[in-house]
Amino acid sequence: MCKIIRMLIAKLLYKLLKRAFRVEGEMVFNSVINTKLVSTLGCKTMLLDLWYKVADLNTWKEIIQSDTLNLIKKWKRDVFDCDNFAIVFVGHVNELYEINSVGLAIGRVYDVNTGKFVGYHAFNVIVVKEGGDLEVYVYEPQTDGLAKASKRTKLGNWLYEVDWVIMG
Numbered sequence: 271m272c273k274i275i276r277m278l279i280a281k282l283l284y285k286l287l288k289r290a291f292r293v294e295g296e297m298v299f300n301s302v303i304n305t306k307l308v309s310t311l312g313c314k315t316m317l318l319d320l321w322y323k324v325a326d327l328n329t330w331k332e333i334i335q336s337d338t339l340n341l342i343k344k345w346k347r348d349v350f351d352c353d354n355f356a357i358v359f360v361g362h363v364n365e366l367y368e369i370n371s372v373g374l375a376i377g378r379v380y381d382v383n384t385g386k387f388v389g390y391h392a393f394n395v396i397v398v399k400e401g402g403d404l405e406v407y408v409y410e411p412q413t414d415g416l417a418k419a420s421k422r423t424k425l426g427n428w429l430y431e432v433d434w435v436i437m438g
Contacts, residue, residue, distance in 0.1 A: 293333075293367050295323040296399055303371065303397055303404070303437070310406040311395070311432040312421045313377070318438025322371045324399045330407070333367060334414055352412065353392035359411040360394065371397040373437030375408070380422070380429040388428065395419060395435050408432075 300317045303324075307315050325333075337359065356374050363372050375395045379388045394409040396416075406419040408430050417425045419432075 293325055293329050295325040297321045298324050306404045307435050310419050313432040314434050316436045323369045324371045324397055325369055327398050355411040356392040356394050373435040375432045376434045377432040382427050382429050
């Protein structure tokens with residue numbers, strides 16, 4: 271009996287949280303998202319959904335500010351590293367805000383001062399509605415860094431170059 275009550279309370283709290291985190295957005299067809307990602311980043315894409323909910327930049331800044339992943343979880347080689355941070359951020363945003371216009375990006379990073387290749391890296395890309403246009407941003411979930419994307423995006427001390435985006 272106690273287990274059933276706990277389960278009902280948990281479900282009720284979950285529904286209340288989802289309602290509190292609901293955000294507005296515009297539905298955009300996947301071919302439009304794909305065209306924007308490829309033209310901005312010059313990368314390969316795998317879009318798993320037909321429609322994508324796209325929010326404005328201020329909404330994304332609020333989502334990023336409220337995300338506590340990098341505060342409560344620390345980097346640990348091969349256990350919880352860049353790919354895990356990026357995957358979990360996508361999952362949290364999809365679950366809590368029902369926004370699917372954030373993707374897992376896999377690419378290369380270079381030292382911003384020397385241009386020297388540092389290594390392969392996983393991070394996020396976000397498709398944002400700005401005025402009547404779509405824009406792409408690179409997001410680093412380990413530091414909350416956010417920058418408007420290009421083929422080589424400067425963010426902190428690194429240049430990010432995207433090879434693949436998986437969005438769903």
